[in-house]
Amino acid sequence: MSLTAADLSLAVDHLASKLEELEPVLNSADSRLGDGDTGTMLARMGRGLADVDLESTDDLGAAFMLLTKATLASTGSSLGTLIGTAFMTFAKTTKGKSEIEWSEVFAMVDDAVVAMSARGKSAVGDKTILDSLNAIARSTESATDRDEFVTQARSGAQTALDELRDQPCQIGRARMYKEQSIGMDDPGMLAIALILK
Amino acid sequence: MSLTAADLSLAVDHLASKLEELEPVLNSADSRLGDGDTGTMLARMGRGLADVDLESTDDLGAAFMLLTKATLASTGSSLGTLIGTAFMTFAKTTKGKSEIEWSEVFAMVDDAVVAMSARGKSAVGDKTILDSLNAIARSTESATDRDEFVTQARSGAQTALDELRDQPCQIGRARMYKEQSIGMDDPGMLAIALILK
Amino acid sequence: MKKLINAPENYVTEMLEGLVACHPSLTICGDSQRVVRRSAENTPGKVGIVSGGGSGHLPLFTGYVGQGFIDACAIGNVFEGPAIDSCVDAINAADSGQGVLLLFGNYGGDRMNFEMASELVAMDDIVTATVLGNDDVASASPEEASKRRGVAGLIYAYKIAGAKAEQLATLEEVARVAQKAVDATRSIGIALAPCRLPSSTEPNFQIHDNEMEMGMGIHGEPGLWRSELKSADETVAEMLNLILADLPLAAGDRVSVLLNGLGATPLEELFILFRRANQLLADRGVEVVAPIVGNMATSMEMAGASLSILKLDDELEALLTAPGVCPFWRVG
Amino acid sequence: MKKLINAPENYVTEMLEGLVACHPSLTICGDSQRVVRRSAENTPGKVGIVSGGGSGHLPLFTGYVGQGFIDACAIGNVFEGPAIDSCVDAINAADSGQGVLLLFGNYGGDRMNFEMASELVAMDDIVTATVLGNDDVASASPEEASKRRGVAGLIYAYKIAGAKAEQLATLEEVARVAQKAVDATRSIGIALAPCRLPSSTEPNFQIHDNEMEMGMGIHGEPGLWRSELKSADETVAEMLNLILADLPLAAGDRVSVLLNGLGATPLEELFILFRRANQLLADRGVEVVAPIVGNMATSMEMAGASLSILKLDDELEALLTAPGVCPFWRVG
């Protein structure tokens, strides 16, 4: 089974509507240790993505490039730029292709994690969105179609969230409150887990 | 019976301790239509008056001049300056005298009202401290000793307060809220009534 | 309404000490130590300009002591007029023998004290003239315009009188342009949240979470009306209408606009308000010259803003745009 | 926490419109319309200086665009870094062929976006250098000083780099003095009350009536400790000690002091705080040069203040006191 522009379109619609709904929850998660804007920023990004006309192309690379641009135009926050970096990696891998196998997606996620880690000067284990994506990559290695992928990704994201909750944050200002951050979800990780719910 | 520097000294002590006690009540009366500082200002003035060394002179005029200076140094508010103006009038009348008859005091108060009215560009009937002093002058015309004077002054101040309560304010910003000011005590008038209580 | 202060009774003294420590162009003087004057020596032949008022309104009043602005300022306690002694000291500090203009807001205590001070200095042959700022259209009806209070618009009179005095004009002339500036200025304020006197434990007024008050006084005195909180654009349109009802403007007129913050309203919001005021004036063909947006006359941490408009003619515009420098306003 | 605004999504755009309408020395540019540049043409031969950051901190960042300060500024949404496009547009606006210094606060989004932007403009042969403001001693331990956030102290780097660029120094030299200024600057903030994002209905943090928080971040991120509200003198002494632990000062040293308001704290209180900081430094024999007291870097209507100290040497002092003019700071 392969992932096509149509799947992408569906995913983007789901993402945008989820993000709209999650705005207050994610803001309040961010406000505990950060500046309280994760939800608003992601909702705005979601609206930017929903406005992208994905019908215009079959080329997955071109589609991901449109999503990259929409993401990076909608915000300048850390999280937004990292998500844009992920889309850009996907765009490079899928350039010129109209479909890719679901079984290849986990490797694309791995590539994104590498690019994001370089951009964010952060690593898996720092209790960020990178941990969620890394866990998703690990849990979806055996997925062969969309349903399998989504189910496995959901459990990966939830496992990462549960496992890192009691670790201290290592990134951004939250780093200063290692004690306080123990027991709290990273807002970026929470976002990924809830989107997949 | 006559009023001496010793009476003045007692009166000032009473005034200062009353004003300390009335600070919150008078602030809140002022905050309804003014800027909420009548109580604090009067308490500060009271402390300034209490610091005056009235023992140093028998001359009532000199004593009132000391009180004038203390008043005018302690504040620049309308009410303070008007009270200072009253003390200055008393100082002029009593200059060189070590006592005056209680039966003459009402006429001194009348003089003060004239001077304050000129300074304040306001008139009896405007619902200000002038109305209290005018009522006190009227009610104490027959007083011949301190006790009579105080009792009659108390009832005069209270009558003025009761009579003007349902009149609109004509002075200061409160003038703009004629409707709103109906039913509310003028803070300066309230101060005089409560000091005499 | 928390305050970063020490003992309330030292509020004014400590604030003045910090002010002059930061701004060496200012010096505290007078027996009362409640006067701020220019550190520079008085210019011989120049009319002096003195202002004064209660504390709690910085940069007003004393922040406008400077070359081409006012020469000395008498400083009262929070929201109280300056005491007579300070008024006398300020007049003495500003006098160079050409007379002194007393230019301050129309408040009872301030007026009485400056009046008494001018009687006292007259005995020392110092000539004074008085001009009262009364720009607040909310504080009295047009029929009683002379009873209006002075608010932020007073700084236009400082600038214009100050520039005239720099030309070594006579006291009469300096007073004339000051009065002309006052007559051409109107202001209206809007309050969203109170402030608290340093000596008090309670805010100076109460207002609901969803309300605003149009025309509220700078000490928290009640305004013209309360309504639910409106948008910035609606609010500024109402404010402008209240001013225009009193100061009609026609296409081709030139004005300066002061969009002033009362203390706690962010500069971002002041610019959003100014943007709309500017658009509305442009729509009427009115040209805005030398606008000012910022916290120029405050009520400590009160939230809200005021709009002031100065209608210009050639003389006023030349004086407004003439060089001048004080700690909080600089031209040229 | 009421706001005088229109639709939250127009907050930044309308604020910028008001800003440039009031200050003709500034112009909005770029496809994104999220860049403010000097209206004057670029000086040939001059290194460009670009900054950027989230909105909600006026006068920071864009209020410091001016001669002898920064040349262009990329503007993000409230408390978000500027988008990459804006960073690219700002660099293009500031470039005169001598290279561009990217001088901004050390925040994740800002850093990543300027990094990507500098990679993009490199393709057009624009050379950039980057210096990150990281003055907030509360945001990381001394061992991790390079991870510290940039707060109000960044404006010292603007002034110093801007003055150097005016001398037509090379990019390397401009970057060197900017880095030197950053290395010599430390800040610490204290918060008393929160602000609210325009898009939100809740304040961005909660704090009790009787509490203050030492070292809180400019977006409301938790600080070093909370305690009950202390006096101004005690508070400023603690702030100064936190800075001195990181930037030791000896008798004879010269420093500049910035006593900055976070938005809703009155100027009166800032002067009371400054007075004490100044006394404490004088007690140590440290001389204060060119101090600044005011709202120079805010968090909308947050209540509180920050103290920044720049330790001077002859080079830094000469650049700090060299002429320069932008809408919110003027020297000479």
Ligand SMILES: Nc1ncnc2c1ncn2[C@@H]1O[C@H](COP(=O)(O)OP(=O)(O)O)[C@@H](O)[C@H]1O
């Ligand atoms: N350097 C980084 N590396 C990886 N993830 C990061 C990094 N910085 C932030 N994040 C992620 O972004 C989330 C915060 O996003 P957001 O609130 O938009 O950022 P900001 O700090 O700019 O307000 C964090 O929860 C974390 O998962």
Ligand SMILES: Nc1ncnc2c1ncn2[C@@H]1O[C@H](COP(=O)(O)OP(=O)(O)O)[C@@H](O)[C@H]1O
């Ligand atoms: N012009 C005036 N004439 C007579 N009484 C006045 C005048 N102005 C004020 N008062 C009196 O002073 C009181 C207000 O005092 P205060 O609060 O100290 O003045 P301020 O308005 O300066 O804050 C009023 O209640 C009124 O009785």
Ligand SMILES: [Mg+2]
């Ligand atoms: Mg955030």
Ligand SMILES: [Mg+2]
């Ligand atoms: Mg009062």
Ligand SMILES: [Mg+2]
């Ligand atoms: Mg008062």
Ligand SMILES: [Mg+2]
């Ligand atoms: Mg943010």
